[in-house]
Amino acid sequence: MQVNFSKLRRSLVIFFVVCLSTIILTSLVVYVSAQGTPPPNCPPMNSVPCENTGVDKDTSGVTWPKGAKVIVNIDPSFSPEKIAAIKSSYNNWQTAGSALGNGSGVTFTFTTLANPSTASLPAGTYRAQVNNFSNPRPDLVGKASSNGVDVLNGEVVGQEIWVNRSVTDECAVAQTVAHETGHGFGLGDCSNCSRSSLINSTSAES
Amino acid sequence: MKLYRKGMWLLTIVLIITVVTSVVALNSGRFSKSTSIQDNKDEMPIADYSAPEPPDAGEATKRTAKNKRYDKLSSYPIKEERGKFTRVLSSHWATGLPAIPVEQSDIVVIGEVTAARAYLSNDKTGVYSEFILRVGEVLKNDDGASFYAGSIITAQRGGGAVRFPSGQIQKYKTGGQSMPRIGRQYMLFLKRIDESRDFSIITGYEFRDERIVPLDGKSSGGKRLQFDDYLGFTASTFLTVVRDAIGRTTQNSLRGDK
Numbered sequence: 132m133q134v135n136f137s138k139l140r141r142s143l144v145i146f147f148v149v150c151l152s153t154i155i156l157t158s159l160v161v162y163v164s165a166q167g168t169p170p171p172n173c174p175p176m177n178s179v180p181c182e183n184t185g186v187d188k189d190t191s192g193v194t195w196p197k198g199a200k201v202i203v204n205i206d207p208s209f210s211p212e213k214i215a216a217i218k219s220s221y222n223n224w225q226t227a228g229s230a231l232g233n234g235s236g237v238t239f240t241f242t243t244l245a246n247p248s249t250a251s252l253p254a255g256t257y258r259a260q261v262n263n264f265s266n267p268r269p270d271l272v273g274k275a276s277s278n279g280v281d282v283l284n285g286e287v288v289g290q291e292i293w294v295n296r297s298v299t300d301e302c303a304v305a306q307t308v309a310h311e312t313g314h315g316f317g318l319g320d321c322s323n324c325s326r327s328s329l330i331n332s333t334s335a336e337s
Numbered sequence: 338m339k340l341y342r343k344g345m346w347l348l349t350i351v352l353i354i355t356v357v358t359s360v361v362a363l364n365s366g367r368f369s370k371s372t373s374i375q376d377n378k379d380e381m382p383i384a385d386y387s388a389p390e391p392p393d394a395g396e397a398t399k400r401t402a403k404n405k406r407y408d409k410l411s412s413y414p415i416k417e418e419r420g421k422f423t424r425v426l427s428s429h430w431a432t433g434l435p436a437i438p439v440e441q442s443d444i445v446v447i448g449e450v451t452a453a454r455a456y457l458s459n460d461k462t463g464v465y466s467e468f469i470l471r472v473g474e475v476l477k478n479d480d481g482a483s484f485y486a487g488s489i490i491t492a493q494r495g496g497g498a499v500r501f502p503s504g505q506i507q508k509y510k511t512g513g514q515s516m517p518r519i520g521r522q523y524m525l526f527l528k529r530i531d532e533s534r535d536f537s538i539i540t541g542y543e544f545r546d547e548r549i550v551p552l553d554g555k556s557s558g559g560k561r562l563q564f565d566d567y568l569g570f571t572a573s574t575f576l577t578v579v580r581d582a583i584g585r586t587t588q589n590s591l592r593g594d595k
Binding site: 187188189190204247248258260262273274276277278279280281282283284285289291314319320 | 413420423427430557
């Protein structure tokens with residue numbers, strides 16, 4: 132039996148091209164769904180290409196441990212629509228962290244406890260909290276949101292997000308939470324990024 | 338051929354040593370922005386987690402009222418963690434704030450920090466730092482109270498370090514901000530807190546070796562902020578800039594443009 136090397140070579144090239152195209156296409160689909168899937172009835176959250184914001188210098192770019200299971204407690208005083216919007220933001224980040232995305236493997240599950248500090252955290256899990264605030268702290272006046280990141284031994288082990296009650300639009304809430312969640316992944320603010328970019332720091336202004 | 342190779346190696350080594358030495362020498366000789374400003378980083382007043390209340394009932398009441406401002410700062414009370422722990426708050430506080438925030442300030446003063454201490458909120462969810470400032474010069478005073486050289490002002494800023502009974506120290510800070518230090522001279526932009534006698538620090542600039550080092554921005558170890566535009570200014574030039582800004586604000590408010 133004679134082997135036709137030229138045919139074999141051609142088949143191999145076609146095979147590799149198909150594989151590569153599939154990987155690129157799948158990554159693109161995951162990327163687009165992670166960045167742009169809005170909550171129901173919202174306009175696309177981010178129609179601009181991903182922009183390089185650099186690391187969050189305030190936290191030296193530390194992030195959740197790889198594969199962290201994060202329990203997100205959402206303040207029950209948020210309306211059901213806003214809770215759904217917040218969940219969609221976290222789900223987008225989870226999709227972005229899949230093996231075909233950035234590979235962080237960070238996953239989020241949700242609770243809506245009024246007093247989260249009394250709840251015990253299952254072993255091996257981390258916590259995040261989203262607050263519905265109307266705190267008159269001077270540094271928060273006029274701001275749509277704020278966030279705090281707990282760093283233990285060089286890794287993020289907790290995050291707390293405050294969303295101003297004056298942000299009434301659920302789509303804006305989703306964008307705000309998506310922006311703040313990015314800080315937990317070590318992303319910095321970007322004042323030079325386009326207005327429609329989630330990580331533009333001025334988009335966190337109310 | 339061998340001799341040629343040896344010669345090339347020697348030349349390369351000499352070249353590397355020359356370049357490294359030159360870079361080190363150049364960096365040590367100038368007013369180094371990167372090293373000179375970094376000594377503010379992470380230095381903050383400390384609160385004792387188990388500090389007793391002030392023995393004087395009046396003082397205790399005053400302190401409780403001050404602590405209350407920082408209650409409910411987090412859903413998770415401060416507790417000792419196993420390892421090196423820091424909580425970094427990022428409130429985009431500097432977004433939209435001018436580098437010289439004259440309009441946002443009730444008073445602008447130059448003075449020396451004579452004492453500093455951190456305190457926990459009543460519910461132990463927050464920590465704040467309190468600074469005693471001896472006024473040297475008042476540049477702006479829109480406040481009802483009169484201030485003059487020698488006046489004492491109490492100023493606060495959110496954040497600080499907490500020392501636990503075990504000796505472990507944990508830090509709670511706002512991204513982009515650092516804390517004034519005892520014995521140093523600052524120009525502080527202050528805002529009155531509610532109806533109290535205290536002020537909160539909006540931002541500040543340190544006078545160091547006749548030069549200006551912003552309190553906030555890169556000196557906090559964080560990213561560059563608008564305040565860093567004035568890093569390395571001579572004290573006299575900076576004073577002129579601030580006085581001009583205050584003059585413009587006063588004229589605007591007299592014209593009713595404010």
